[in-house]
Amino acid sequence: MPHPKRGSSTLISGFMNALKPSSRLEVPASTPPYSRKFASSATFLPTTSLVGKVAVVTGSSRSTGAAVARCLGEHGASVVVNFVTDSQSAEEVVQAIRSNGKGGAIAVKANTATVEGGQLLLDEAMRTFGRIDILVLNAGVMGSKTLAEMDEGFFDVCFETNVKVPLFMAKAAARLLPAPGGRIIFFSSSLTSASTVLPNALCYLATKGAIEQVSRVLAKDLGSKGITVNTVSPGPIDTPLFREGKSQHVIDSIAKQNPMKRLAEPDDVAPIVAFLASEAGHWVNGTEYQSRWGEWFRLTSY
Known part of the structure; x- marks a missing residue:
């Protein structure tokens, strides 16, 4: 085999050198205004901290909303706990958050149907x-119906x-949220993409399909300001709202379809919200996190 020419050897040597890690830090000519840089010593846990943040959670006196409010409080956020009629449950969530000693909490009576x-x-x-x-x-x-x-x-x-x-709450909040750094998180349902649905889910799924489209469009709109917009779509969660109108036989049948042979609990969902709300989730935008049978996955992402 003939020896390669000197010119070819030089090209190959130059190419291999280009693949070696550089000891110099290459700094881009211009840094985007919403970029985030983490120290090399940073660990995952601190980036999920919400210390110093303030969260508003609608419908948070009971069930999934209460679990989300408590979880955000455990990560350090001060939380506005919303209720309409059950002031006692709301106050219990407030006290649970305050007992952590990381952030404050208040209960606010407000009808978020208006x-x-x-x-x-x-x-x-x-x-x-x-x-x-x-x-x-x-x-x-x-x-x-x-x-x-x-x-x-x-x-x-x-x-x-x-x-x-x-x-309209998202519209009003968009003027108040830090830009960059603000977080808007909607809730939908895994039934919007399920292959089997019941005829009486017509209106409910129509609204959830609508909110998913609202979320992905707002992600484009507010993303330019560094505000992320995402959707969490849980599967069956064992709450009074889920059990309403269902026989125990139907509930048991649904639970058996889960690999863990149980319905999800509100505390299974709350950590996903906390992650999306944190600095660790700053690059997740326009995404729907969906869970049906014990597995979370992203349906869409930009």
Whole structure:
């Protein structure tokens, strides 16, 4: 085999040298205004800290919303706990958060089925804590009516509560959230992509499909300011709302489809919200995190 020419050897040598790690730090000519740089010694745990942050969680006196509020508090956030009628449960969530000694908490009575109620919740958060960093739009109604049973009033209640109010709360919060650094997290349902649905889920799934589209468009709109918008779509969660109108036989059948042979608990969902709200989730935007049978996966991402 002939010896390679000197020119070829020089090219090969130059190519191999280019693959070697450089001891010099290459600094880009211009750094995007919303970039994040972590120290090489940084660990995952500190980046999920929410110390100094303020979170508003709608519908957070019970069930999934309460679990989310407590989880955000455990990570250090001060939390606005929202209730409509159950002040005792809301106060229990507040005391649980305060007992951690990391952040504060208040309970605010506000009907987030109305735009006025949603605005009141944001106003109280600003009055008490002076800022809002995280908005979690958990409150919603399920409702179970077929096309024949549905009337205009039922339709309006579903779309007011599940779509209109969350959208206008996001609009109002967008002026208050830090840019960059703000977080908006919607809630949907894994049923929007399930192959099997029941006829009485018509209105509920129509609203959740709508909120998923709202979320992905707002991610584009607010992403330019460094505010992330994501959606969490849990599967069956063992809450009173989920159990409503279902026989124990139906509930047991659904639970058996899970690899763990049980329904999800609210505390199974809350850590996903905490991650999206944290600095660790700053590059996750326009994404739907969905869970059906014990596995979380991302459906869409930009």
